[in-house]
Structure formats: C-alpha cells, structure tokens
Amino acid sequence: MHQHVENLLHFAEKSGLIQARDYHYIKNQLYHMLHLEHGYSLKPVSISHPSEALNPILDELEKLGQLDGSQITRDLFDAKIMNVMAMKPSDVEYIFFKLFMESSRKATDWFYQYMQNVNYIRMDRVQKNRSFHVQSSYGKLDITINLSKPEKDPKSIILASQQESTSYPKCLLCIENEGFTGDYTRDSRDQLRLIEVDIEKERWYFQYSPYIYYNEHAIVLSEHHRPMKIDKKTFENLFYLCRFFNDYFFGSNADLPIVGGSILSHDHYQGGRHHFPIEKAKTYRSWLHEDIQYTILKWPLSTLRMTGKVEYRLISMAMQVLNSWQNYTNESLNIRSHTDDTPHHTVTPIVRKHGGEFTIDLIFRDNQTSKRYPLGIFHPHEDKWHIKKENIGLIEAMGLGILPGRLDQEMNDVKSYLLEGQPLPERSLKHQAFADQIKSQPSWDSTNIDHIIEDAIGKVFVGVLEDCGVFKQHDQQSMDAMTSWLKDVTTS
Ligand SMILES: [Zn+2]
Numbered sequence: 001m002h003q004h005v006e007n008l009l010h011f012a013e014k015s016g017l018i019q020a021r022d023y024h025y026i027k028n029q030l031y032h033m034l035h036l037e038h039g040y041s042l043k044p045v046s047i048s049h050p051s052e053a054l055n056p057i058l059d060e061l062e063k064l065g066q067l068d069g070s071q072i073t074r075d076l077f078d079a080k081i082m083n084v085m086a087m088k089p090s091d092v093e094y095i096f097f098k099l100f101m102e103s104s105r106k107a108t109d110w111f112y113q114y115m116q117n118v119n120y121i122r123m124d125r126v127q128k129n130r131s132f133h134v135q136s137s138y139g140k141l142d143i144t145i146n147l148s149k150p151e152k153d154p155k156s157i158i159l160a161s162q163q164e165s166t167s168y169p170k171c172l173l174c175i176e177n178e179g180f181t182g183d184y185t186r187d188s189r190d191q192l193r194l195i196e197v198d199i200e201k202e203r204w205y206f207q208y209s210p211y212i213y214y215n216e217h218a219i220v221l222s223e224h225h226r227p228m229k230i231d232k233k234t235f236e237n238l239f240y241l242c243r244f245f246n247d248y249f250f251g252s253n254a255d256l257p258i259v260g261g262s263i264l265s266h267d268h269y270q271g272g273r274h275h276f277p278i279e280k281a282k283t284y285r286s287w288l289h290e291d292i293q294y295t296i297l298k299w300p301l302s303t304l305r306m307t308g309k310v311e312y313r314l315i316s317m318a319m320q321v322l323n324s325w326q327n328y329t330n331e332s333l334n335i336r337s338h339t340d341d342t343p344h345h346t347v348t349p350i351v352r353k354h355g356g357e358f359t360i361d362l363i364f365r366d367n368q369t370s371k372r373y374p375l376g377i378f379h380p381h382e383d384k385w386h387i388k389k390e391n392i393g394l395i396e397a398m399g400l401g402i403l404p405g406r407l408d409q410e411m412n413d414v415k416s417y418l419l420e421g422q423p424l425p426e427r428s429l430k431h432q433a434f435a436d437q438i439k440s441q442p443s444w445d446s447t448n449i450d451h452i453i454e455d456a457i458g459k460v461f462v463g464v465l466e467d468c469g470v471f472k473q474h475d476q477q478s479m480d481a482m483t484s485w486l487k488d489v490t491t492s
Pocket residue numbers: 170171172173174175224225226265266
C-alpha cells in the first residue's frame with residue numbers, strides 16, 4: 001500500500017493538485033487515515049490517473065477487513081482519500097478568478113482539469129461510455145450508452161435499503177452538497193467545489209457534473225432550493241452566462257413534469273463547451289423581421305431559432321413567443337395549453353454566442369397525458385420503451401441520446417440471437433420485435449452486426465425525439481399551423 005500512496009502523491013504533485021511544499025503534510029495525513037507505519041523510503045512510479053493508485057489501495061483495505069466489500073463504501077472512501085489533497089472552496093475560487101482576469105477559457109480549462117485531478121469527475125468511468133453516431137433525415141445524431149455509473153452490487157443495494165433518509169442536503173443540487181460526505185444512497189460530494197457567480201444581484205454556483213455527458217458538462221445552480229421556472233429571468237440569466245463563460249452554451253430543462261429533466265425541485269441550468277447536433281439542423285422555414293432572423297428548424301422536436309445582435313430584443317421576443325405558446329391550443333393537432341387550470345406548455349431554451357451574435361433556440365414542449373399515452377402524449381411512446389422510457393430533457397432534445405447502461409448487455413443478447421440463434425433471455429424479451437426487425441433485413445452478417453444494431457438503436461432514438469415533437473415534421477397540416485402561428489407572433 002505504501003508504494004501506491006507514494007504513486008498517488010507523485011501524481012498529485014505532478015498534476016498540480018498539491019504543491020511540493022505540502023508533500024510531508026499530505027503524506028502524514030494519508031498515513032494516519034490509512035493506518036500506515038512510517039519508515040519506508042520508496043521511489044514513486046508514474047501513473048496517469050488517480051484510480052491507478054486508489055484501486056489497489058482499496059483492494060488492500062478490503063483484504064485487511066477495513067472496508068465492507070461494497071462498491072458504494074469504496075467510492076465513499078476513495079473520495080475521502082482524494083479530499084485530503086483538495087483545496088478549500090474559497091482557495092479554488094481565488095485561483096479561478098485570478099485566471100479569469102486573463103480569460104474565461106484559462107479559468108474553465110484549469111477548473112475542469114482540477115475537478116478531474118481530484119477525481120470528482122471520475123474520467124476512468126466516463127471513458128467506459130459507448131458512443132456512436134447515427135445518420136437521420138435531421139442530420140447526424142449522437143448516442144451514448146451510459147456505462148459510467150457502476151451497476152449496484154448486491155451488498156450496496158442492501159446497505160442502501162438500510163440507510164435512514166434525511167433531508168440534508170434537500171437535493172443533489174443544493175449548495176450544502178459542497179464537501180458532503182455522502183451515505184449509502186447518495187454519492188460523496190467531498191471533492192465537489194463550486195464557483196460563485198453573481199447574476200444581477202442573485203447568487204448562483206457553477207460546477208462540473210460528475211457524470212460528464214459531453215465536453216466540460218457544467219451545471220449552474222441557484223443558491224436557493226426553489227423549483228425550476230422558465231420565465232424572463234431564465235432567458236436573461238442564460239444570456240448573461242453565455243457572455244460570462246466564453247464559448248460555452250447554456251440551456252435549461254423545461255419546468256414541467258414529463259417534459260422536464262430529472263430534478264425539477266431545484267432551479268438550475270446546464271452548459272458546456274460542446275457542439276450538439278441541433279446546431280447543424282437544417283432550415284424548414286426562415287424569415288427576417290426587424291433585427292431578428294427567425295428559423296423553424298428541420299428537427300424532430302419543434303424548435304424556433306432566433307438570431308440577432310441585440311440581447312434585450314431577443315429576450316423580449318423569446319418572452320412574447322413563450323407567452324403565446326403558454327396559451328396556444330390546436331385541438332386538431334392534439335395540442336392543448338391547459339386542462340382546467342393546469343398548464344401544459346413550456347419551452348426548453350438554449351442560448352449560444354457566436355462572435356457578436358446570439359442565438360436562442362426555443363423547443364416547444366407539451367406535457368399532456370391521455371388514456372392512450374398515460375406517461376405523456378409528447379413523450380417516448382411504448383413501442384420505444386425497450387430502448388428509452390425516461391423523460392427527454394435538454395441534452396437529448398439537442399440530439400445527444402443518453403441511453404441506459406443495461407442496453408450494453410441486452411444488445412449482446414440480441415447479437416447472440418441473430419448470430420447463433422440463441423433465444424433472448426428474460427431480461428431482453430422486450431427487444432424481440434426489434435431483433436426480428438433486424439433479422440428480416442438482408443444486409444447483416446457477423447462482420448457488420450455491431451454497426452447494424454447501433455444503427456437500429458439510433459433509429460429508435462430518432463423515433464423517440466419525433467414522439468416528443470408537438471408539431472410533426474412529416475405532417476403538412478401540422479407544420480403549416482406552426483409556421484403561421486409563429487409568423488403571427490413574431491411579426492405582429
Ligand atoms: Zn436543492
């Protein structure tokens with residue numbers, strides 16, 4: 001174990017996580033924590049990721065009976081090892097803003113790397129994700145099968161079931177998570193560090209997501225635990241953030257159940273340095289009015305793009321369109337703004353800055369349910385649940401499908417069914433029709449089967465997005481209604 005601790009210290013120093021001056025201090029802290037005896041003189045071996053030292057340290061602790069054999073306890077414990085080497089939040093913030101004076105890019109580059117070095121972003125796990133592209137009539141879409149979260153082992157499941165639930169912190173996005181030790185149901189947040197960003201006298205906090213779904217996947221959360229709300233303030237804040245963090249896009253999940261993200265209880269945005277497929281979407285209709293270019297995108301989710309140079313004009317038009325959408329009903333298209341007093345309409349907004357120009361995308365969402373579609377009319381329909389059943393939030397709406405990790409194993413079952421004629425096991429029976437559909441195609445064999453399966457998954461994902469579109473791209477009447485409504489709102 002001494003050797004691995006030495007390697008870890010060497011990594012920490014080399015990556016700038018700790019200063020050479022702090023070596024003895026940190027070493028003493030770690031030795032005490034791991035119950036190690038002093039007196040060894042060891043030469044460090046270079047490692048490129050903290051997990052290369054942490055995993056063998058944890059293995060040895062398991063052998064010594066100091067851990068309980070569950071993945072969850074390992075994760076909680078290695079966070080504490082890394083946190084010994086981490087700076088206090090105020091020190092991280094000090095360096096961030098010192099670099100920010102030079103450029104926003106320098107500050108975010110440093111902070112992103114820091115969060116990886118301190119192993120808050122577990123890059124070794126993120127790299128396990130399986131990603132591929134799929135060609136569609138909407139352009140190239142991206143798919144990621146999410147394998148970064150380890151499957152819960154039986155021991156972890158038992159420990160989680162025995163965990164008493166507490167209301168501190170209130171949710172995963174509360175500021176109180178910074179340094180939170182975690183428990184059997186909640187991941188450790190020991191090494192979480194946030195950067196305070198004041199927007200118009202309100203306090204917000206910038207952090208990186210521990211599960212990076214795209215490059216520099218960031219979250220900006222409100223100081224207050226209050227529900228998500230899309231209003232004028234949301235648009236203003238997204239524009240502000242795009243000016244503050246150079247080259248980052250910022251967007252928000254919708255603020256209603258079914259069409260929103262997984263956390264509606266805490267106001268937050270997402271951003272990052274990444275280009276999503278929606279940015280390359282083609283034009284369905286476009287018009288210029290005064291200083292704003294309006295474009296209805298050729299995109300499965302119904303989207304209006306507004307481009308212009310003057311921020312307050314775009315914000316005021318975005319509000320006008322949102323207000324109109326919140327009261328838009330078209331019975332023949334199954335679109336209804338309210339049921340009694342319950343509102344159904346909101347948007348998923350995304351803002352980007354290109355040079356002196358801003359772009360805001362408004363993706364129109366409707367969260368009605370019906371007898372036929374109890375989980376949502378504009379939600380993935382049942383024939384696609386074998387691939388994706390969860391809400392379609394901001395990231396997916398932009399054309400990056402995050403699909404459940406179970407698919408990895410299940411697609412191997414499909415492969416065995418196709419290549420070796422093995423019947424699908426219980427867990428993969430839901431893919432029977434999907435597998436038979438591939439089987440009926442003439443052009444697959446053992447050399448291209450992986451690609452054929454990926455392509456078939458991609459097609460289902462396209463269908464998922466089309467289900468969520470309120471105006472249907474393949475229906476002329478629907479697209480005419482969308483065009484004439486939006487022309488009216490934006491040119492009156
Ligand atoms: Zn909260």
